[in-house]
Amino acid sequence: MFENMSGQSIAVLGAALAAALAGCGSAIGVGIAGKSAAGVSSEKPELFGKLLVLQALPGTQGIYGFLAAVLIMVNTGLLGANVTISVATGWSFFGAGLPIGIAGLVSGIYQGKAAAAAIQLTGKSPDNFVKGMTMTALVETYAILGLLVSILLIFGIPVA
Amino acid sequence: MIVPVKKLKLVVLKEDEEKVLKALQRVGEVMVISTENTHESLDASKEENFVQRTQKSLSVIKPFKEKEKLKEKFSHLIVVDYKDFVNPDSNKPDDLLTKIEDADNTISRLKAENDAANEFKKSLLPWEGLTGKLSTISKSKFTVIHVGFIPLKQLEQFKEIEKNFKGELQYLGQTTDSQAVLIANWKDDDASEMDQFKTVGFVEIALPNVDKTVKELMSEKDTLVAANQKVIAETEAHLKEWAKQEESIKIFSDEMKTVTALKAAPVQTTVDTVYLEGWIKTSRQERVVNAIKSATDTFDYEFVDPEEGENAPVALENNKFASNFEPITDMFAHPTKDDMDPNPVMSLWYWVIFGIMMADVGYGIILFLGTLFIKKVMKPRGSFGKLINVFFLGSITTTIWGVVFGSYFGAELIPHIWFVPQDDPITMLLFTLIIGVCHLSCGLIMKCVMQFKSGHPLDGIFDQISWVLVLVGGSLTLSQFCANMLPTQPTIPPIVMTVGEIIALVGIAIILFTAGRKAKGIGKVVGGLKGVYNITSYLSDVLSYARILALAMSTAIIGFVMNMLAGMVGGTPIIGIVFSIIVYVIGHIFNMAMGLLSAYVHDSRLQYIEFYGKFYEGGGLDFKPLTLEYKYVNEIKDGK
Structure with a gap:
């Protein structure tokens, strides 16, 4: 089924996966954290600001995926510039989109769970808000590494 | 850096107790500690009660406050003279608090009453068709009257049984799922026939046995609800009036909080004297002694060094720059006396790395102006004030690195000095x-x-x-x-x-x-x-540390994408330009907010895990002196 695909369409698949998978991860993660935050807000509405920050933390994966997708689009000429992409290069871009896509999906979900726990922590003792935030941020490291690999790959792929 | 502390041992006459504690609280240099046999110096239950009551009242009047103009909301500062602050007159606010509490109770009582009345009315609705007085629905010598509901689902079956029914039956109103029925029956047949009705789901209820018709009952409730509404409206008007005195309640709340802190200070007492122990920074001995002297002439004191193994608090004194970063370290752990205060070194790293993570001249300038505005107008205090200062200082490095990397709102308006990270x-x-x-x-x-x-x-x-x-x-x-x-x-x-x-x-x-x-x-x-x-x-x-690259690039590239999106919709005249401005502004605000959050969190993480992991333990006792406690008041003029 791949014979008739141009290099560019394969690259599009890569960009789509990067944005979609990481976006799903963030959506699930923010959703998990949101449920927890809503519960805590019902008892302690004054913590809303802090809870919102914790809920937003798993949202970065989606941004990273979006970022990688835009970089692929820019480098493959989907946004104006006129470049021809060979099938092999297309597959390279496809591969380059995967690290942030997959790492973003999984880390987004698990960061959401950590954020939910941090929200409960904040609900019980608001002073420990930053500790919870740090614990949640540790999960994001792996999405950042995924993004890093994706970026380095995207910039490393030679385009004619 | 960590400054040495000494323990103050102080004896004063009992009659001077409150005066001396007040002086110590005002100077804000002594951390009074509890030892064996100490108890709270004075009874603070009255003040604690006031603190709770003021907070309750503030939440009650909050919805009734007049809308402040945005400008006033930010620029209105509550400033109190020290003399007024520590000599509160509790009668006037007490009166006001009582009034507000009564109003709150009245409103919630009347609202509950109205809810109950409306509920009652709703339950009577299906019976509206009964024209007679309710007390007339009862047994007579030969007949029995039943009222009750049939589920709508079983109405058909009910009507089947009705065909053989010898008594009288009247269908009244319906609720969402059942039909109200009045059944008048001959006494002799009643038991067996009612059993039949019950098998298809008839549920008998009792109507209030009063000498009124249903309509009369309902209009009675209507009158009650209307009267209650009127009282509620009047009470709310009062609350609106009292909400204007919100500021005095706020001040009173802070006054009571301060007195509570004072009275809760642990001391030991004999018949005529009071003894207290507390930690002070060694450099402040003279100030503290002068403060005591200003309150009384009769006292005895001694400063001693902390003993080996004693859990003395760890007091920090840093310059204006590094002290702002102290809360960041304290969130990890306060230093112990064996640690080196990490703040002077950490603050520099934090400052520089924060700038690289944000790295945009535009965001730097906005952050600078925004935090400057907050600093000047709202005058934040405490750890929030320090956080604002961290961002304020961070805006400088953000701008510098923005110039180095040539990033101006995500565009390279002025050529870069060193290199462009995304290229x-x-x-x-x-x-x-x-x-x-x-x-x-x-x-x-x-x-x-x-x-x-x-x-x-x-x-x-x-x-x-x-x-x-x-x-x-x-x-x-x-x-x-x-x-x-x-x-x-x-x-x-x-x-x-x-x-x-x-x-x-x-x-x-x-x-x-x-x-x-x-x-x-x-x-x-x-x-x-x-x-x-x-x-x-x-x-x-x-x-x-590669995260610095990822964060710097995500800020820069998302800024670039926002510029591109704004450019794309900006093609058509007027509408396009308006949209493009909206996309541009919202996009950059979003990017800056996310960038700020990421930089704050990940910069902290690099300090906590990578940097502190190498040398810093923490876990010491923070130095928290007895001071004036205030949350709503912005400034207390010393009035010396």
């Missing part, structure tokens, strides 16, 4: 890893200095300096390998690599031969190997 990610990656090597080495050197000071210089060399050698030597050894990845591919003189290799090997040798020095027998060899194996954890520590 040249490898250079940026290497740059961030070099920052990591320096940051980690700095942490190791801090630990080494601490060990030298505490008289374990060999530990410092074996465990810390060895790793600095490995980190630096390893980086030099890899320099040509890394240089080849750069776009310019510079040639590094081979001597650098040779020196690097030697340094790294010396470091590894030290670790191999000394890491197992505390173990016995074969453990010495295993310990050495385990020590060298630690290189993997250092590798992951260094790589962790």
